[in-house]
Amino acid sequence: MKQFADLHLRVPPNDIVQSEKMVQKASELGYSLVAIPFPPNTTRNQIKQLQHICNQAKIDFVSRTNLSPRNSNELLHDLRHCRRNFEIIAVRCYTKDVARQAAKDRRVDLLQFSVTNLRQRFFDKQEAELASQALSSLEIELAPLLQLTSFSRIRLLSCLQRETAIAQRTKVPITLSSGATTEMLMRGPRDYAALATVFDLQLSSALKALSETPLVTVERNRAKLSPEYVAPGIRVTGMKTVD
Amino acid sequence: MIKREKRRYLALKAVSEQALGKEAVLDAIQSSVCRLFGEYGASKTKIKLIKEVPEKSHLVIRCSHLMLQEVRASIASTVEINGKPAVIHVVGVSGTLKALAKKT
Numbered sequence: 001m002k003q004f005a006d007l008h009l010r011v012p013p014n015d016i017v018q019s020e021k022m023v024q025k026a027s028e029l030g031y032s033l034v035a036i037p038f039p040p041n042t043t044r045n046q047i048k049q050l051q052h053i054c055n056q057a058k059i060d061f062v063s064r065t066n067l068s069p070r071n072s073n074e075l076l077h078d079l080r081h082c083r084r085n086f087e088i089i090a091v092r093c094y095t096k097d098v099a100r101q102a103a104k105d106r107r108v109d110l111l112q113f114s115v116t117n118l119r120q121r122f123f124d125k126q127e128a129e130l131a132s133q134a135l136s137s138l139e140i141e142l143a144p145l146l147q148l149t150s151f152s153r154i155r156l157l158s159c160l161q162r163e164t165a166i167a168q169r170t171k172v173p174i175t176l177s178s179g180a181t182t183e184m185l186m187r188g189p190r191d192y193a194a195l196a197t198v199f200d201l202q203l204s205s206a207l208k209a210l211s212e213t214p215l216v217t218v219e220r221n222r223a224k225l226s227p228e229y230v231a232p233g234i235r236v237t238g239m240k241t242v243d
Numbered sequence: 244m245i246k247r248e249k250r251r252y253l254a255l256k257a258v259s260e261q262a263l264g265k266e267a268v269l270d271a272i273q274s275s276v277c278r279l280f281g282e283y284g285a286s287k288t289k290i291k292l293i294k295e296v297p298e299k300s301h302l303v304i305r306c307s308h309l310m311l312q313e314v315r316a317s318i319a320s321t322v323e324i325n326g327k328p329a330v331i332h333v334v335g336v337s338g339t340l341k342a343l344a345k346k347t
Contacts, residue, residue, distance in 0.1 A: 029332070146322050184258075184330050187319045191333055194315030198279060203312060 002207070004189035005033040005214040007064065007088060007110070008141060008177035013038060013046055020053050022183055027057040029188040033218065035062035035177075037090075040082050062218050064088035066112070072101035079107045087221050090139060096122045103130035109217050110139040110175060115148070118155055123163045128170040135220070137213060138167050140199075141179030142192050160199035174201070175217070176209040249308040252293065253336050254301045254347045255318065259329035265295050265302055268331065271324040272304070275317040288314050293340070301334060301347060311336065 006026060011019040013036070026034050036050050047063050054061035065086045069075035075091065075098055082089060090110035093099035099122035102108045111131060114120040123138060131138070140160060148156055167174050176196055180186045187195070189210045196206035223229060228236045257268045269292050276285045288310040293303040306314045318331050337343035 146320055184322070184328050187330070188332060191315055191319035194312045195319045197312050198316050 002211050003032040003215060004030055004211050005035070005060075005062075005218070006031050006178050006180075006189075006210075007035040007062070007175055007214045007217075008090070008139070008179045009034045009036055009186075010179060010181045011036055011050070012181075013042070013050065016049070016053070019050060020057075022180070022186065023050075023053050023057045023059060025183050025186050027059045029186060031059065031189065033060035033062060033215065035064040035088050035214075035218075037064045037066050038086070040065050040067065040078065040085075062087045064090065066090045066092055068092040068094065069098055071095065072097050075101050075105075079105065083107045084225065087218060087225065093122055094120055099123075099127055100130060103127050103136055104134050105136070106134045108134070108136045109221065111136050112139050112141070115141065115144040115156055116152075118159050121159050121163070123166065125166055125170070128166045128172050131172045132170045135217075137173035137175045137217065138163065139175045139177055140164075140196070140209075141177055142187070142195055143179040143181070143185045145195060145198075146185055146187075157199050164199055164201050168205070173213045173217075174205070174209045175213050176206060177214075248289075249338065250289075250305050251308045251311045251336055251338060252340055252343045253304050253306065253314070253318075254296070254299075254334040254343055255304060256301055256332045256334050257324065257329060258332070259324055259327055261325065261327050261329075263324055263329065265292060267324050268302055269304065271321050271329070272314075272318055272331070275321045276314065279317050279320060280313055284310075284313060288317075290314065299347065303340070303343065308338070 011022045051061045063086045065082050067078045069078055088109050090112050091102040091108050092112045093102055102111055113123055176192060193203055193206035193210055197203055257263050276288055289307045291305045293305050295302055315333060318333055321331050323329055335343055335346040337346055
């Protein structure tokens with residue numbers, strides 16, 4: 001059976017009751033893994049609390065942070081501080097400078113763009129070529145498609161159609177996530193996949209963007225964060241002590 | 244010879260603060276289809292209400308199998324019914340009512 005992941009479930013970290021409800025709902029809808037975003041300066045205890053909630057709901061928990069740097073230097077600084085503390089790093093690209101730096105940096109997992117200001121969507125051919133050489137993927141949140149109405153939704157759909165075409169042409173992986181802040185914005189993975197077909201993503205690609213792509217990203221990062229990891233292709237398999 | 248068009252049966256579960264009638268849910272789906280795909284697209288979906296399953300609080304509708312993904316997308320994009328926040332989940336999809344009953 002296919003395993004699905006929601007890499008952006010925006011549960012309120014301070015509201016435990018609401019968090020429990022949303023995690024439970026994700027489990028009911030058929031997700032086996034959820035990534036919950038935390039502020040970069042969050043404490044270990046807060047993360048552990050949500051991890052416990054996910055364990056109770058029998059759902060795999062992934063810690064994530066969203067970086068919103070103002071320039072590329074700030075991005076590099078944030079990455080140095082956060083990379084080893086979170087399993088997923090997403091960068092919200094509000095300037096072209098940040099978008100280019102994020103696309104070529106192998107520590108960035110997901111590239112996010114504004115859904116309200118479409119002039120700040122910098123995912124063009126050049127950006128895609130940089131992203132395809134690194135490991136970052138384009139993240140498309142589906143909750144805004146449910147919230148926006150009339151012309152703003154039409155404009156967003158038009159942008160997404162262009163961006164998915166570029167991503168597929170340049171072989172940049174696409175990750176679909178909910179970005180849901182309430183239970184009412186949560187949908188099942190197959191419903192989200194069907195919704196993704198309205199911006200010309202094939203159903204098979206949409207299902208891949210909800211299952212295989214996010215799971216591979218999480219698995220790769222967990223391997224990198226494990227103490228055995230040394231460098232790509234090099235792992236410590238055993239230790240020998242000499243008397 | 245004209246080939247009979249295949250259909251898909253969908254079991255739906257509507258969640259809202261208010262009590263929802265089957266007509267209200269169907270209207271919300273129809274208007275969502277019209278919003279996303281226009282009247283031409285809506286005409287091709289051939290949506291029809293089949294039955295209500297009160298013991299499971301499910302609603303069964305039928306659509307053309309060629310337009311299944313469009314109907315699912317429209318159902319997913321429904322955020323309100325009768326002006327109140329609501330969500331419709333697809334519980335199961337099948338080619339026959341018998342198989343749908345087994346699935347859900």
